[in-house]
Amino acid sequence: MLxxxxxxxxxxxxxxxxxxxxxxxxxxxxVVAKRLADQGQFDGDLYRAFVEEPQLxxxxxxxxxxxxxxxxxxxxxxxxxxxxxxxxxxxTVAVVRIPAVAVIEFFRATPLLLLIFAxxxxxxIVLGIRIQPLWALVLGLTLYNGAVIAEIIRAGILxxxxxxxxxxxxxxxxxxxxxxxxxxPQAVRVMLPSLISQLVVLLKDTSLGxxxxxxxxxRVGGQLRQFLHNPIQMYVVIALIYIAINLxxxxxxxxxEGRQRARLGQAVTVQPQPADLG
Amino acid sequence: xxAVVDNLDLLxxxxxxxxxxxxxxxxxxxxxxxxxxxxxxxxxxxxxxAGTCYVESVRNTPLTVVFALAVFGLPKAGLGLTFFQFxxxxxxxxxxxxxxxxxxxxxxxxxxxxxxxxRTLGMSFPQTLGLVILPQAFRNVIPPLASxxxxxxxxxxxxxxxxxxxxxxxxxxxxxxxxxxxxxxxAAVALGYVVLALAASLxxxxxxxxxxxxx
Numbered sequence: 001m002l003x004x005x006x007x008x009x010x011x012x013x014x015x016x017x018x019x020x021x022x023x024x025x026x027x028x029x030x031v032v033a034k035r036l037a038d039q040g041q042f043d044g045d046l047y048r049a050f051v052e053e054p055q056l057x058x059x060x061x062x063x064x065x066x067x068x069x070x071x072x073x074x075x076x077x078x079x080x081x082x083x084x085x086x087x088x089x090x091x092t093v094a095v096v097r098i099p100a101v102a103v104i105e106f107f108r109a110t111p112l113l114l115l116i117f118a119x120x121x122x123x124x125i126v127l128g129i130r131i132q133p134l135w136a137l138v139l140g141l142t143l144y145n146g147a148v149i150a151e152i153i154r155a156g157i158l159x160x161x162x163x164x165x166x167x168x169x170x171x172x173x174x175x176x177x178x179x180x181x182x183x184x185p186q187a188v189r190v191m192l193p194s195l196i197s198q199l200v201v202l203l204k205d206t207s208l209g210x211x212x213x214x215x216x217x218x219r220v221g222g223q224l225r226q227f228l229h230n231p232i233q234m235y236v237v238i239a240l241i242y243i244a245i246n247l248x249x250x251x252x253x254x255x256x257e258g259r260q261r262a263r264l265g266q267a268v269t270v271q272p273q274p275a276d277l278g
Numbered sequence: 279x280x281a282v283v284d285n286l287d288l289l290x291x292x293x294x295x296x297x298x299x300x301x302x303x304x305x306x307x308x309x310x311x312x313x314x315x316x317x318x319x320x321x322x323x324x325x326x327x328a329g330t331c332y333v334e335s336v337r338n339t340p341l342t343v344v345f346a347l348a349v350f351g352l353p354k355a356g357l358g359l360t361f362f363q364f365x366x367x368x369x370x371x372x373x374x375x376x377x378x379x380x381x382x383x384x385x386x387x388x389x390x391x392x393x394x395x396x397r398t399l400g401m402s403f404p405q406t407l408g409l410v411i412l413p414q415a416f417r418n419v420i421p422p423l424a425s426x427x428x429x430x431x432x433x434x435x436x437x438x439x440x441x442x443x444x445x446x447x448x449x450x451x452x453x454x455x456x457x458x459x460x461x462x463x464x465a466a467v468a469l470g471y472v473v474l475a476l477a478a479s480l481x482x483x484x485x486x487x488x489x490x491x492x493x
Contacts, residue, residue, distance in 0.1 A: 006321070014321050022324040039356045109428070109475040110468045111435035113446060118468075121453055122460045200338070207340035211439045218342055231350035239339040239347065246338035 036232075046230040050237065056224060063220030064241065070134060070206045070216060074141035075199055081142055082149025087179055089154055100150075107147035113208055116140035120212045133214035137206065145202050152194045156187030189260070196253040200246045207242075217241065281459030282466045285452055292448030293470050299365060299444060300431045306370035307430070308423075311377025316407065318378065319385055329378070337375040341433055344368045349440045361441035369434060376426045384419035385411055417489050424482035428475045435471075445470060 006014060036042060049056050088100025107115070120136035123129055131139075160183060168178040188195075210219035217238055225234035282289070317329035336344065348368040349361070359367070388411050396406040438447030449467040453460050 017322045018324050021322050021328075025324060025328050036355055039354060041355060106468075106472060109432075109472040111432040111446065111471055113435045113438070114449075114464065114468055114471065117446070117450070118464050121450075122464060125457050125460045204338075204340035207342040208436070210342060211436075218340070218346065222346065225350070232347070232354055235343055235347040235351055239335070239343050242340055242343065243335055243338040247334065250338070 041232055046228070046233050049224075049228050049230070050233070059220050059224060060217065060238075060241075063215060063217040066134070066214065067203070067206050067209075067216040070137050070141070070209060070214070071199070071203045073134075073138045074145060074202050074206070077138065077142040078145035078149055078202065079195075081146030082153055083184065085146060085150035086153040086157065089150065090157060090179065092175065104147045104150050107143045108151070110144070112140055112144045112205055113211065115143050116208055116212060133209060133212045136212055137209040137214050140208075141202055141205060144205075145198060148201075149195065149198060152191050152198065153184070153187055156191035156194075157183045159190060160186055192260070193253040193257040196249055196256065200249050203246065203249070204242065279459070279462050281452065281456040282462050285448075288448050288452065289445065289466065289470070292443065292445035293474070295362075295442065296431070296434050296444040296446075297474070299362070299369065299434045299437060299442065300427070302366055303369035303373060303434070304427050304430055306366070307373035307377045307426075310370060310374035312381055312412075314374065314378040315381035315385065318382055319407075321403065333375045333378050336371055337379070339372075341368070341372050341436055342439075344372050345436060345440050361437075365434075365437035365440055365442045368440075369430060369437070372433070373426060373430045376429070377423065380419050380422040380426055381415060383422070384415035387418050388414045417486070420482060420486040420489070424479055424486075427482070428478055431474055431478065432471065 085100050085104055088096050089104060091097045091100070116136055116139075119131060119139045120133065123131050123136075157179070164182055164186065165178055168182040169175070173182065206216055207218045209216045210222065213219070221234050221238045225231045228234065314329045314332060317325040318333070320326060345365070345368045348364045348371075352359070352364065352367075385407075392410055392414065393406055396410040401409070434444060435446040437444055438450060445467055449463050452463050456463070
């Protein structure tokens with residue numbers, strides 16, 4: 001609440017401000033449009049392929065399928081890794097806990113691209129096997145997102161009331177059983193919105209695959225624009241595809257969060273950390 | 279191991295470039311993000327709308343696509359810049375959205391009584407925002423901003439694929455020259471990023487402590 005309900009004078013000022021703001025924004029848009037028009041970027045030829053060539057969409061569809069495949073493998077493996085690492089970090093045994101902390105902190109602080117390179121460049125030289133770009137990408141995504149998801153799950157488990165742990169231990173469950181069958185199912189439910197948000201990050205990060213020649217959406221777009229000569233139009237289309245998918249996922253996260261809040265009658269969801277922006 | 283020691287100057291030069299890119303993009307993103315956050319909380323509907331459009335579209339686009347659009351698209355619009363400038367532009371635009379979201383949630387986290395009191399004293403909207411809300415919001419916002427800037431540091435590695443000779447790109451060419459030292463080179467560069475990220479988070483948490491006020 002940064003301002004009161006506006007009176008007549010303030011309303012007039014707001015109206016004037018809005019008009020001035022709109023004019024400035026319109027001018028900016030006009031300058032950009034003029035620049036693009038001067039360079040012939042509104043030429044019909046640059047757009048024709050999108051309408052007249054069904055093959056273009058077939059190719060983009062293949063790229064999108066590869067993107068989604070990598071994201072799906074990454075999500076499953078990263079969630080498993082995340083659960084293991086979170087349990088490790090919550091362990092009471094120092095021999096387990098300290099390595100888990102080190103692994104989580106290291107992979108969170110390393111650029112994802114470096115991890116992907118590590119699998120792509122190092123495995124042929126060190127192990128003598130050439131792994132497919134898809135698996136280099138998936139393994140990189142798994143390590144980085146696994147570390148991030150571990151922290152999300154840990155936050156979820158720590159946000160649960162202590163009584164849950166105490167009751168589980170009191171009825172004779174071991175610590176492992178307490179974590180696995182009492183705390184984790186509740187934590188996953190609490191953390192579901194954050195996990196879906198992390199999926200957005202993961203999906204965006206699959207586009208790093210183009211650097212190691214994995215044929216995902218961005219790389220296919222790059223190949224197509226090389227003989228259509230329309231980088232602006234091509235990359236805008238690709239951006240729109242990503243935006244549509246991610247907005248849907250964002251909506252889903254908000255919906256799940258709202259449903260939980262309604263069911264539990266309180267705000268128990270822990271906000272996703274802004275750190276997770278790969 | 280020798281490959282790392284022998285080429286230490288090249289790697290350090292790469293990290294210097296990484297740091298320059300990160301620092302410049304962080305400054306730009308901070309200005310841009312604050313401006314957009316102010317637009318999104320203002321009573322002026324068109325500005326709010328424009329701010330929302332920018333944040334929602336760029337934040338949901340992969341950084342690599344933003345890079346590709348800048349590096350391959352802008353020259354077609356008659357904008358010829360160096361690779362470093364393109365990288366700076368892409369990183370600033372992308373990180374600006376996350377800064378805007380962090381600042382906006384910071385503004386929303388300031389107790390409503392603060393703005394009510396400021397309004398009661400007769401302060402205008404810019405005064406309320408500039409003198410009362412933003413100074414407090416920035417304090418709340420330092421921990422999320424720290425994460426945003428550390429992510430920016432890591433994201434700057436993507437510039438290596440778009441012609442900027444920063445740390446990751448130096449590592450790539452050194453691995454080509456010394457394939458047997460691949461693990462050492464990877465470890466050295468990863469360590470470099472971890473050290474930089476740790477240093478940044480220490481610096482920012484000190485800043486947070488020094489700005490903290492008793493409440």
